[in-house]
Amino acid sequence: DSIAGSLIIGTRLPGDSLRIYGRNCTKTLKALFREADLTQAQRDAWPVIRDDLGVIWVYKFGTAERVAAKRGDKAYKISVLEKSENA
Secondary structure, X not given: OOOOOOOXXXXXXXXXXXXXXXXOOEEEHHHHHXXXXXXXXXXHHOOEEEEOOEEEEEOOOEEEHHHOOOOOOOOOOOOOOOOOOOO
């Protein structure tokens, strides 16, 4: 219910940040990815979902606090199928 406008699935953009639900801080995706020790290739391909107001979900990191589902809200379930190295 808290999503603003359209959903867009893509990769990070310069300056993207996220206030992850349950963590009391806002971090740039650059900082999150660096802390997770992702390679440049991984950072450039990492799945990000945004709405008209900004980033709302980052794969393996979590959901933005402003869109976290509350009891009674309509919600989306996001599933990511990982491609194996051999595929």
